[in-house]
Amino acid sequence: MIARRVASSVVQRQVNYVTPVPPGAARGLVETVYAQVAQEMQLVVPPAQLHSPSPEVLAAYWMVMREPLLPTEPLDRATKEAVAAAVSVANICPYCVDMHSVGLYELSTEHDAEAIVADRLAEITDRRIRDAAEWARTAHQPRTPRPVLPFSERDRPELVGVVVGFHYIARVVNVFLPNFLLPPGLAPRARRRLKRGIGWIMQGTLRDPRAPGRSVGLLPPAPLPAEAGWAAGSPHVAGAMARAYAAFEAAGERAVPPAVRELVTERLDAWRGEETGLSRQWCERLIAPLPEAERAAGRLALLTAFASYQVDEEVVTEFRRHRPGDAALVDAVAWASFAAARRVGAWYAPASSPEPV
16 A cells, blocks of 8 residues: 555656646546556556546546557457557657557567567567557558558457557657656666566556456447547447547647647648658748737647657646646647547548447
């Protein structure tokens, strides 16, 4: 119990820009989500706590992460952790890369985990892990209107769901959490030794069976958008995504001006996964026509969607000058992150999407 309280305190100190709700003070929806996260992840992890100023967004985060990733039917957890780690590499999210390569230390091999970390995917020895990682690494850069999956059609909901979930969370983590989960000054040998130890501690969270659909009831029913037709083959993934899509849209309506939402959406409609480079001039050009009071929101939303590693204290401070409060910041970052993630998922929707459910 003492160890858990200490871990929770450390988690809270990791979160930048907002003050998370402490687990002991959580009530209502936040308390319910925290309870699920703690039961399945051993503690209320930093990505969950940073969402807590906006309860519905917290629930949506947990749903899009849990339902594709944690249940292991039909797809095994090692394959999904490889997808998560490769997407994290693509989004330049060292924190997420550390977290999910640790999982692969336990579920696969140290060699294959470190090959993903180093972005040397051809060196992965397990063919199934290599196929999954190679696809996920460039899943946001489609070469055809409807890219193919590396596995069977029955795997579409979970595979695409993990890609969508981690294109979302990598952006959010880049804004709110430190660059590294593990101490960056560790020597390579010490780093690997620490990863082995953490992987061993996490055995239960990685290997214990997880019932599908546990989180779906956290938010009210909603129709499944046609662009999320990739989820229709799995009731628990489809249910989670339908509700989460609605929650993220509501967050955008609360915190992001309509003109900014339109600007981001137009940019995403033309986006095929291209990187923006280190300069922010592209962003400044796009927001220049906006009213001055909306430019800060435009800057935050565009950078979050397309170059989340460039969001810094100055960008956040300027946004909060016009829209104060932790909930508004979480809502804006969550909406922009998920706008990009859902765009990636849309490329994998079947040609004839099912009726909304």
